[in-house]
Amino acid sequence: MQPEGIMVVGVGRVQVTPDVLVARIGGEVTAPSVQAALDRCSSTLTQMNNALKAAGVADRDRRTAGARVYQAFDSQGAPRGWTASQQLTARLRDTGESGDLVASVMGAGGDAAxxxxxSFVVSDPADSQTHARDLAFEDARAKATRFAE
Structure with missing residues (x-):
């Protein structure tokens, strides 16, 4: 049995300016052996990570995001070595300077970068989410009041 009544839905919208740029960067190297590919890729990522650190990006804002090693083949399907790739996620909190920093970090990694x-994100969305929820509640209450009159 369906309850009787009217259901109203409220909408609350807020605009929030992102304050952090999340950059997923990495290195990728193909070499004759797995070890050579891993060593060169690791060196590339170390250089990129050092550039982030030198620019003041905190340890908590730099994280390893993944790594892969796979066999590489030429256009004819013949094996041509091994490819190693590693990824790093960096949260850049000075979005005004983030473009220059990304360019600098990519330069530090060279051709393997x-x-x-x-992506831009909001570091702490809790206040804006609460405000949007409050606006939605006010909107729903106003609609319900109109129906009740």
């Missing part, structure tokens, strides 16, 4: 993804 890879830029996988850039």
């Amino acid at each position: 890879r830029l996988h993804d850039l």
Whole structure:
């Protein structure tokens, strides 16, 4: 049995300016052996990580995001060595300078550097979420009041 009544839905919207750029970067190297590929890739990532550290990016804002090793093949399908890749996620809190910093970090990695993804986020969305929820509640209450009159 369905309860009788009217259900109202409220909507609350707030605009929030992102204050952190999340950069997923890495290195990728193909070499004749697994060990050579891993060593060169690790060196690339170390250089990129050092550039982030030198720019003041805190340890808590730099994290290893993944690693892979796989056999590489030429266009004819013949094995041509091994490819190693590693990824690092960096949270850049000075979004005004983030473009220059990303360019600098990519330069530190040289030709093996890879830029996988850039995204802007809000570091602490709790206040804006609470405000949006309050606005939605007010909107729903106003609609319900109109129906009740």
